[in-house]
Amino acid sequence: xxxxxxxxxxxxxxxxxxxxxxxxxxxxxxxxxxxxxxxxxxxxxxxxxxxxxxxxxxxxxxxxxxxxxxxxxxxxxxxxxxxxxxxxxxxxxxxxxxxxxxxxxxxxxxxxxxxxxxxxxxxxxxxxxxxxxxxxxxxxxxxxxxxxxxxxxxxxxxxxxxxxxxxxxxxxxxxxxxxxxxxxxxxxxxxxxxxxxxxxxxxxxxxxxxxxxxxxxxxxxxxxxxxxxxxxxxxxxxxxxxxxxxxxxxxxxxxxxxxxxxxxxxxxxxxxxxxxxxxxxxxxxxxxxxxxxxxxxxxxxxxxxxxxx
Numbered sequence: 551x552x553x554x555x556x557x558x559x560x561x562x563x564x565x566x567x568x569x570x571x572x573x574x575x576x577x578x579x580x581x582x583x584x585x586x587x588x589x590x591x592x593x594x595x596x597x598x599x600x601x602x603x604x605x606x607x608x609x610x611x612x613x614x615x616x617x618x619x620x621x622x623x624x625x626x627x628x629x630x631x632x633x634x635x636x637x638x639x640x641x642x643x644x645x646x647x648x649x650x651x652x653x654x655x656x657x658x659x660x661x662x663x664x665x666x667x668x669x670x671x672x673x674x675x676x677x678x679x680x681x682x683x684x685x686x687x688x689x690x691x692x693x694x695x696x697x698x699x700x701x702x703x704x705x706x707x708x709x710x711x712x713x714x715x716x717x718x719x720x721x722x723x724x725x726x727x728x729x730x731x732x733x734x735x736x737x738x739x740x741x742x743x744x745x746x747x748x749x750x751x752x753x754x755x756x757x758x759x760x761x762x763x764x765x766x767x768x769x770x771x772x773x774x775x776x777x778x779x780x781x782x783x784x785x786x787x788x789x790x791x792x793x794x795x796x797x798x799x800x801x802x803x804x805x806x807x808x809x810x811x812x813x814x815x816x817x818x819x820x821x822x823x824x825x826x827x828x829x830x831x832x833x834x835x836x837x838x839x840x841x842x843x844x845x846x847x848x849x850x851x852x853x854x855x856x857x858x859x
Contacts, residue, residue, distance in 0.1 A: 563792040565831030569677045570789060571652065573689040576679060580613050589650030589675060594643065596653050597683070598661040605656060609693040611686055616698040617643070619660050622667055627844040628816040630667060630720065637713050640671060644704060647711035650675040657777055658682035658787070662822035666837055669828065672715025678825060681787040688786065719824070719836050721811050723845060726838040729811050730764040736808045737838065738799075739765045740819040744773040745842075752776050753815050758846035766802045768812065770819050779822055792830050806832050813838035813845075 564570065568587040579585050580595075595614045597606055606616040621639055624631045645651060651673055655661035661678055668676045679685065687693070721729075729735035739745075739761050745752040746767045748760035753776060771778025781798065784790055796806075804810065810827070812820040812835070820837045827835045 564829045566829045569675075570680050570829055571677050572680055573686045573691055576611070576652065576686070577689070577691045580611070589652070589677070590648060592644070593650035593652060594645060596643075596651060596661075596664070598653055598655045598664045599657070600660055602656055603698045607695065607697055609695060611654065611683070612692065612694040614654075614694075615643070617664065619663055622664065623817075627840050627847070629839045629844070630670075633714060636667065636671060637709060640668075640673075641707070641709065642705045644706050645673060646706055647672045647674055647709055647713075647715065649673060650677065652677045652679065654679035654682050654686070656683045659777060659779065659818035659822055662825050663818045665825050666719065666817075666821040669825075670714050670716050670719040672709070672711050672713060680789055684787055721836045721838050723838075723840055725836075726762075726811050726813065726840075726845070729809060730762070732809060734807070734809055735811075736804055737762060737765045737811050737813065738768040738802075738804055738823070739842075740768045740770050740779075740812050740814045740823045741842070742770050742773045742775070742778070743767075745770075745815075750774070751815075751842075751846075753843070756815060756843050756846065758842075760846065761842065762813075762845055765813075766804055768802065768804060768823055769798055770814065776815060776819070779819060782822065782826060789826060789829075792826070795826060796830070806830075807834075809834045809836075811836045811838045813841040815842045817841055 575585050595611065597610050597614045597616050598619060600619045603616055622631055622636060630636065651668055653661040653665050661682065665676050665678055726737055729737045741752060744750045746761045751757060751759045769781035771780040782790055782795055812823045814820040817837060817839055820841060824835055824837050
């Protein structure tokens with residue numbers, strides 16, 4: 551009953567409500583039952599993590615395969631790898647433009663990172679498990695054990711559509727800088743208050759404190775925890791109603807009609823904010839891939855200022 555109520559809530563709040571799935575929906579799908587908005591045949595279920603293969607082997611959602619974000623990100627800034635590399639990773643896992651891909655994570659920010667890259671690539675049906683693996687476990691659903699392997703099915707030879715289909719979903723430093731001076735633009739920091747005000751960098755591997763001058767604060771989560779998105783989530787880790795997220799954005803001058811670039815430190819939190827805005831149907835959104843790590847490395851950092859005005 552709880553999952554049915556969740557589906558009804560998504561219908562009311564989200565343009566793309568089908569893309570945020572509840573654990574009960576996924577359990578029914580995996581068991582071969584009838585579900586609302588069924589995926590295409592040959593759908594893929596992927597657990598996304600960073601260095602979490604051992605945890606996957608111990609317990610994961612039945613039918614899932616594991617994929618590591620490090621396959622898609624390159625040092626020094628952990629930006630997206632070259633398009634041909636990303637394409638090769640997708641084809642090896644049997645993912646075409648018309649493949650339904652359902653994602654979850656122990657840290658759902660990792661899943662959101664891949665969700666954004668799949669949308670950038672042009673995968674037309676990308677879905678995210680609301681609340682991630684924690685919500686699956688909290689629901690009492692069964693887990694499987696077993697080794698990491700590629701997604702079920704054979705590799706495919708071609709993506710079947712232009713790649714990437716949505717290059718506008720990802721921007722670099724030059725485009726991020728342009729948003730700051732555009733009348734219809736907003737560069738949005740998805741970082742904690744302490745990070746935004748320059749009290750901490752937030753990361754052990756990013757020395758610089760501060761934020762991008764002129765950026766608007768989109769909120770994130772608890773100070774001192776770059777994996778927290780509590781400003782966006784209910785206590786159980788599910789997405790807050792869209793109206794609540796829109797209201798907190800509006801208070802910082804972040805509105806649907808603007809050209810928006812979300813960023814954080816290295817892309818994970820920004821990707822979740824992007825995905826939620828995409829669920830709402832916001833039309834002109836992107837992720838600034840380099841984020842604070844790349845911007846601060848260019849020596850253009852300072853505290854962003856007072857949040858009270």
